[in-house]
Amino acid sequence: MVKNSKPVIAVDIGGTKISTALFSADGKMRANTVCPTSASEGVNAVIERLLTVIEDILTQNKLTPPKIDAISIACAGGINTAKGIVVTPSPHLPGWTGLPLAAIIKKKTGVVTYVLNDASAAALGEQRFGVGKGVKNLVLFTVGTGIGGGIITDGKLYLGARGGAGEFGHMTVETQGLKCGCGNIGCLEMYASGTALVNDVLGRLRSGQKSSLLDMAKGDLTKITAKIVDDAARRDDKLAQEAIVQMAYYLGVGMVNVVNIFNPEMVVISGGMAALGEVLIAPGRMMVEKRSFSINAQAARVVIGSLGNEAGVYGAAAYAFDVRRAK
């Protein structure tokens, strides 16, 4: 990591929380504050809270805005990074459509601000600071309520023409499949996300399959979450295990596809569902070995990310360092 003259503030705006971290000029995380957010809040409330957190971090570290090189924000949704605009926000951020987030934060703080897609940031984070350190070609799936993706080609973050690259969750894997909220059909996200897992479990329960999940949820199916399904599977619940096997199979299909497309050295699984660990990725690893082109399969290691839910802030920081270095 090239030395930067000034520290960087890195932010990850997710559906339920905002992580804000201070990175010193040598690329080390010095402080990290996580605060909740909710879909019902307006844009202004979220931005005000973010500004307060930034101010607190600066005060606690005896810094002022002129001493900061940049604020770099990872944000869920379709982000035009060149313009710093949230073009199509994630459903968790209603009202953010077309929001010139970089300009707003810059105006309020006086600090140059970048915005990039959160999954792209996670890929850069894992490649600079995490499991993919030193890997030249890396693809990352964020598997949570939805599925996002990030791409490192020849050592650099690839964002595409307008920052929209890496939507691995929205490749069709079933042409006659489920209609996706994105407007496409049979998207991977409809089969391999946390939401897909829960929907699959509910379908199995409604069709009369037996499971300890009914007791665990005390009969209230709305209480069933991906976490509860994981817990049940670990306690040998057959239905929960079958649903996870199905989800892992589809994630494997997605892995085979990106391995054939990118010939990466590494496929990283990140996001909330990565907590399932090997159960989630081992089938995909085997499928890559068996089904991908041999030249591609031989190169690809399939792993869980090592930065957990901090991948996004690490990546946002790395992005700011990269921009500085390119100048």
Added chain:
Amino acid sequence: MVKNSKPVIAVDIGGTKISTALFSADGKMRANTVCPTSASEGVNAVIERLLTVIEDILTQNKLTPPKIDAISIACAGGINTAKGIVVTPSPHLPGWTGLPLAAIIKKKTGVVTYVLNDASAAALGEQRFGVGKGVKNLVLFTVGTGIGGGIITDGKLYLGARGGAGEFGHMTVETQGLKCGCGNIGCLEMYASGTALVNDVLGRLRSGQKSSLLDMAKGDLTKITAKIVDDAARRDDKLAQEAIVQMAYYLGVGMVNVVNIFNPEMVVISGGMAALGEVLIAPGRMMVEKRSFSINAQAARVVIGSLGNEAGVYGAAAYAFDVRRAK
């Protein structure tokens, strides 16, 4: 194009023919020889013929090997470009598995030799000399008997870890679909290639659907080719038209997927089936508009390549020029 001090020999080894071209130091094609090859020939016969063609071109242009900067070969199959090895050849080149093609040609000619995948070469060709001139992020499908792909990211050819990137024909689009020769299931190639088109037509004929194709093939179904299906469709044959619509639909699924993954400025359709023109790509263009993420759909132009079957040699030449420039 940066000026090179010496000319380059560019070669495209396909299933049925070898194109060999001389490019002058200023990047212009000066001579181009096409000679046939066939699957039944051994490796040595093909290589001997290639060497003869190269010698002829040099003699005709009053050149000797020391006056040539490089020989750059586009070749079908999984190519390890860094090592110059044909790792997994296309079925048209049996016996080429593991062939150290670059080393063999270098030994025989004394000229530095590169080998890269033919679809990757076609993408580079179209981006440097063809319809994609100046486009930074471009993806190309070669649609012929199979489906290949090439990727330009941030203005550069992306080959992946071992030269195996861009296998767009081998992404699963039907998880319960047809078994593909590559070992994967429901690959795009099984639905949107020339071979898939002919198979689809044969299936329809066998199930009793009426068509002028039966007359055109004089009752011999083995005579039906993609070209004949195209001809029949242009003469309003319903069956042929339906089969092409189906193929174009699947190609559109592939386009939507790569547009969501790469957020490219351009999707180029190349290869033999590109002769179908707008009939083949118009449905996909509409699907990209309707189904891809809006930020991605807005950026992407879907077009037919402008270099026809010379895209490969142009790309091979561009690759050699790039290597030289990087030095």
